[in-house]
Amino acid sequence: MEETKSLCAKIPIELHNKVRANQEKSGLTLNQYVEKLIIEYYQMKEMKNMAQTRTLALQISEEIFARIKKHLDKNPNLTQKAFITELIIKALDEAELQENNNQ
Template sequence: METKNLCAQIPIDLHQKVSDEREKKGITTSQYVTEILEEFYRMKEAKPMTKDTRTLALQISEELFERIKDHLQKTGMKQKDFIIGLILEALEDEEHNETNEVEAM
């Protein structure tokens, strides 16, 4: 991939945050800034919310996040599709269990 340099002056406290996070991930500054910018543009390009949609957000451990990221790369799935699939599967299982309990009575 062809690359080009991007240089910007940022506040010292923000630079420290970037350095700390980059070190935690064990990646280069270029990799970290690329990751942040790609995420920003993915969010910006996402479909806008309508009155029929809601946002579901949660925090997970870095370890779990990396496991999910690896799984998504292996399967080619998108994060949103993966999570919605898990939620729907759990809801359908619960509904199925409730139906079986009612029928057993």
């Protein structure tokens, strides 16, 4: 298990109530929820620092969507965006490697 360390901060009551309400809806523990928020924040910040980003939208079957959701539920620190991006990068890397080997 990855080593962890506590992080404490005082925040306004209204924000605290909002965070707790959303955390409860998510089904995650407070630790998991706050960690996910922080990870998503830094991923979003990284994306803003990139020269340009584009949106990729597609429709998938309900079965594939359910499989993705099940996987993400088992890995609460992994966002849907990060998971799909990793899959695309891996597939592209493999395709490029195969293309280079065929030349």
